[in-house]
Amino acid sequence: MTDTQPFLHLIGDVARRTGLSVSAIRYYSDEGLVRPTGETDGGHRLYDLDAIARFEFIRTLRDLDTGLDQIRRVLTGVVSLRDLLAEHLDVVEGRAKELQARRAVLRALVRKESTSERAKLLQRLVTMSDTERQQLVDDFLASVSADLPDAAVEKMRDAHPRLPEDPSPEQLEAWIGLSELLRDEKYREETRVYLRETYATEVGRWMSTPAVQEFISSAGGDLMPKLGAARGAGLASDDPLVIRLADQFIQQSASAAGVTPDDALRKRLANVYSRVDEITSEALQHEGYRATEGRYLELVAIINGQPSPDAELVRAAGTAGDQEPGLRRFGLWLSEAILATIG
Numbered sequence: 001m002t003d004t005q006p007f008l009h010l011i012g013d014v015a016r017r018t019g020l021s022v023s024a025i026r027y028y029s030d031e032g033l034v035r036p037t038g039e040t041d042g043g044h045r046l047y048d049l050d051a052i053a054r055f056e057f058i059r060t061l062r063d064l065d066t067g068l069d070q071i072r073r074v075l076t077g078v079v080s081l082r083d084l085l086a087e088h089l090d091v092v093e094g095r096a097k098e099l100q101a102r103r104a105v106l107r108a109l110v111r112k113e114s115t116s117e118r119a120k121l122l123q124r125l126v127t128m129s130d131t132e133r134q135q136l137v138d139d140f141l142a143s144v145s146a147d148l149p150d151a152a153v154e155k156m157r158d159a160h161p162r163l164p165e166d167p168s169p170e171q172l173e174a175w176i177g178l179s180e181l182l183r184d185e186k187y188r189e190e191t192r193v194y195l196r197e198t199y200a201t202e203v204g205r206w207m208s209t210p211a212v213q214e215f216i217s218s219a220g221g222d223l224m225p226k227l228g229a230a231r232g233a234g235l236a237s238d239d240p241l242v243i244r245l246a247d248q249f250i251q252q253s254a255s256a257a258g259v260t261p262d263d264a265l266r267k268r269l270a271n272v273y274s275r276v277d278e279i280t281s282e283a284l285q286h287e288g289y290r291a292t293e294g295r296y297l298e299l300v301a302i303i304n305g306q307p308s309p310d311a312e313l314v315r316a317a318g319t320a321g322d323q324e325p326g327l328r329r330f331g332l333w334l335s336e337a338i339l340a341t342i343g
Helices: 011-018 022-030 049-063 068-075 081-111 116-126 130-145 154-158 169-183 185-199 202-207 210-217 219-232 240-257 263-274 276-285 287-291 293-303 311-316 326-339
Strands: 045-047
Touching (some): 049 068, 068 081, 116 169, 130 154, 154 293, 169 185, 169 293, 185 287, 263 326
């Protein structure tokens, strides 16, 4: 035995230090990944601390499912550890995406009794290309919006689903749900009927006219924040500034609708805003809306990682400060301001 042998370790000691099995250590040695440093007089393999460190490194890579050929490339200097880990990261991320897609499909299958054909369909839905997804949505919107004014489906067109490159399981599940809805002729027909019933009425046709839509997106969109800021600043409904803003709102509303801003109109608008929370709640809870347009917008929001499209209205209708619904307080305040414009 040489003078250096006391600093060498038998294979059993190496196994205890590295957590590898004795057979694994022999295998890696036989494969030439870590050569024995020496042998005992009886022919038993001996390893120094550098060899033990290499075994520990191999175990770390193996725990990451790295293949022997890749490990050999690193140990022989053919490829750097950083490049190897980058390659492995790509593989792991690819598997993660595949597993997320499978998870979404399995959850969708578990929710209902499913045939093998539906399982194939769901798998295809989560792996659709961007072009295929775009075509599916475009076909749906074209189907439900035929013969309707553009404004009737503008909100739905603006809310276009865009599945991210690395979607969460929830986003994948939402995409599956939306895809099934868009392919379902019964859902298409129900949405068609709801939109027609909503926009074929006198009020619906008026709301979809270019003048009203322009007012909503420009003048109305500019005045409402100012009124909200005035309310937030604590100005009373009969404050001169508030009355001027309310009068401007009435004037522009009347102009967009093509009617006279007389006292009768002011009283009607005051009545509407005094019940704005009730009207909003009824609209959001309407069975037809929730089953058609609302369902579409809700799923698209999840896919796009955005708040619910009705979240702001729900938040506004929530309690604040004095425990009275915020939307109701604003509506009553604006109603009083509108009545104050009557001379």
